Amino acid sequence: MQHPDDRELLYLFKQSDHREKAFTGIIKKYQEKLYWHVRRLVVDHDDANDVLQNVFIKVWNALDNFREDSQLYTWLYRIATNESLTFLEQQKKRSAVSLSDVESGLSNKVIADKHFDANKLEWKLQLGIQQLPEKQRVVFTLRYYDEMPYEEMSRVLDTSEGALKASYHHAVKKIEEFIKNH
Amino acid sequence: MDRNIDIQNELEEISAFVAGLPSQHPYQVDASYWDTLAAGVAAQIHLQTAGNVTYSAPPGYFSNLAETILSRVTHADPASANEPEHLVLPGSSIMPYEVPAQYFEQLSNSITSRITRQAQQAPVVQMKPKIRQMAAYAAAAAVAAIMVAGAFLFTDNSESYSSLKDLDVSGSVARLSEAEIESYLNSQPASLSPVKEEESSDMQAPLRNMSEDEIQQYLQENNDPAEQPVKGI
Numbered sequence: 001m002q003h004p005d006d007r008e009l010l011y012l013f014k015q016s017d018h019r020e021k022a023f024t025g026i027i028k029k030y031q032e033k034l035y036w037h038v039r040r041l042v043v044d045h046d047d048a049n050d051v052l053q054n055v056f057i058k059v060w061n062a063l064d065n066f067r068e069d070s071q072l073y074t075w076l077y078r079i080a081t082n083e084s085l086t087f088l089e090q091q092k093k094r095s096a097v098s099l100s101d102v103e104s105g106l107s108n109k110v111i112a113d114k115h116f117d118a119n120k121l122e123w124k125l126q127l128g129i130q131q132l133p134e135k136q137r138v139v140f141t142l143r144y145y146d147e148m149p150y151e152e153m154s155r156v157l158d159t160s161e162g163a164l165k166a167s168y169h170h171a172v173k174k175i176e177e178f179i180k181n182h
Numbered sequence: 183m184d185r186n187i188d189i190q191n192e193l194e195e196i197s198a199f200v201a202g203l204p205s206q207h208p209y210q211v212d213a214s215y216w217d218t219l220a221a222g223v224a225a226q227i228h229l230q231t232a233g234n235v236t237y238s239a240p241p242g243y244f245s246n247l248a249e250t251i252l253s254r255v256t257h258a259d260p261a262s263a264n265e266p267e268h269l270v271l272p273g274s275s276i277m278p279y280e281v282p283a284q285y286f287e288q289l290s291n292s293i294t295s296r297i298t299r300q301a302q303q304a305p306v307v308q309m310k311p312k313i314r315q316m317a318a319y320a321a322a323a324a325v326a327a328i329m330v331a332g333a334f335l336f337t338d339n340s341e342s343y344s345s346l347k348d349l350d351v352s353g354s355v356a357r358l359s360e361a362e363i364e365s366y367l368n369s370q371p372a373s374l375s376p377v378k379e380e381e382s383s384d385m386q387a388p389l390r391n392m393s394e395d396e397i398q399q400y401l402q403e404n405n406d407p408a409e410q411p412v413k414g415i
Contacts, residue, residue, distance in 0.1 A: 020224070027220040035219075039209055049215075056223040057230065115210055122208040144193075145207060147186045172196045180199070 003029040006072040013063055023063070027056055030073070033146070034080045040141045041084040043109040043130070051087050055080045070155065077148075077156045081138060088134070106130040121179070128178040132171050139164055140171040 004012075004025055012022035034055060039048040058079055066075060095105075107130045110116065110123065117123055129137055138157065142148040150161040157164070185193075185205045193201035355363075392400075 024220045024224070027223055031216060031219050035211070036207070036209070039211075040207060045209075045211060049219075052219070053223055053226055057226055060223075060227050113209070115208060117208075120208065122204040122206065125203050126208065143189065144205070147189050169196055172193065172200050176197045176199045179203075 007068075010063075010066070010068060010072065023060060026059070026063075026072070030076050034076060037077065037141065037146060038080055038084050040129070040145060041081075041138065042087055043106050043113075043126075047087065051083050052080070055083045058083070071152075074152055074155045077142075077152075081156060085134065085138070124179050124182065125175065127182070128175040131178055132174060135159075136167050136171040136174070139167040140175070143168050 009022050009025050009029070012018040012025070015022075031052070035048060035052050038051045038055070039045065042048050042051060055076070059076065062079075066072070091105075107127055110126045110130060111118075129140060132140060135157075139153065142153050142156070143150075148156070150164050153159075153164050154161050159167075184190075190201060
């Protein structure tokens with residue numbers, strides 16, 4: 001499906017008559033990419049849906065102030081990442097458990113998925129990803145699944161490219177070790 | 183789906199094992215989800231916007247409000263002519279309350295006179311300078327006493343004790359001549375002299391009256407096994 005250009009969508013959004021139509025266009029264009037990014041971080045579909053709805057509500061409220069010198073795509077990923085991490089942080093506080101318990105909670109969510117198959121490598125990889133520290137988890141999924149260039153990732157996560165490369169390197173090594181030992 | 187060649191090469195450099203893993207994640211979602219998401223978000227936004235305003239006014243209410251009020255004020259109903267004069271209309275700066283006549287003219291005088299009266303009722307008594315001086319001396323003496331007591335209690339006196347410990351008494355006595363020791367003992371009071379012969383002999387008197395068998399029997403009865411003589415001694 002062919003989606004309108006970002007500039008065109010932003011221009012339409014600023015016209016009060018086309019505001020809602022333009023916003024629906026933005027949702028349609030980015031919903032799948034953002035959903036899978038959020039889903040890989042929070043694992044559960046219902047949680048991903050809640051987070052994604054909050055992301056688009058924030059986008060609606062803040063789009064008037066969006067500076068067009070940065071890409072809409074990068075800006076949306078930034079909001080989606082922050083919203084996902086905030087969601088995980090809130091879950092941690094609500095259950096009053098340590099970070100490692102939240103990670104094991106995410107692993108349990110992976111296992112609880114109705115399509116989970118412990119013998120399949122793609123599921124083992126998901127379990128390996130959930131063992132990673134938060135930052136490495138985000139960097140790994142953005143690079144491995146979204147194939148995001150380090151330059152863009154640097155703008156999304158506000159981190160230097162060197163630090164991102166190091167995080168990705170550590171994440172890959174840890175995942176290799178995890179899968180070989182499980 | 184093939185992975186981007188740069189990302190694949192980077193992965194193979196880090197770990198050939200991970201580079202060989204599937205590039206697709208295993209999660210799934212209903213295809214209908216994508217059709218309903220935008221509508222769901224729009225509904226949320228409308229709910230949020232609706233939640234901000236609880237009550238609503240008829241269209242054009244606020245733009246006509248000022249004119250409506252002014253027209254009511256200027257074309258007042260003759261029936262309301264009998265209302266009290268001090269009834270205040272909205273926006274008027276006239277206060278509806280009244281104060282007694284000459285209240286503000288007399289206010290400053292009444293406050294001054296109240297202050298003067300209060301000052302006369304409760305005179306401040308100054309302490310005499312001599313008594314104040316003595317009290318200061320007493321306080322200084324008390325502070326000095328506390329400091330001296332504190333210094334005495336908390337100063338380390340272990341130095342004088344250690345100097346006593348270092349004294350070599352037996353060495354000093356050994357260096358004395360017999361004549362010096364004798365003259366020192368003679369000069370000391372009688373209470374320090376050794377036990378007299380008569381007193382010590384009194385202790386042996388009951389033993390003299392006992393037979394050897396009785397003594398042996400006493401020793402056997404009061405024998406403590408722990409005090410058995412060591413063999414060979």
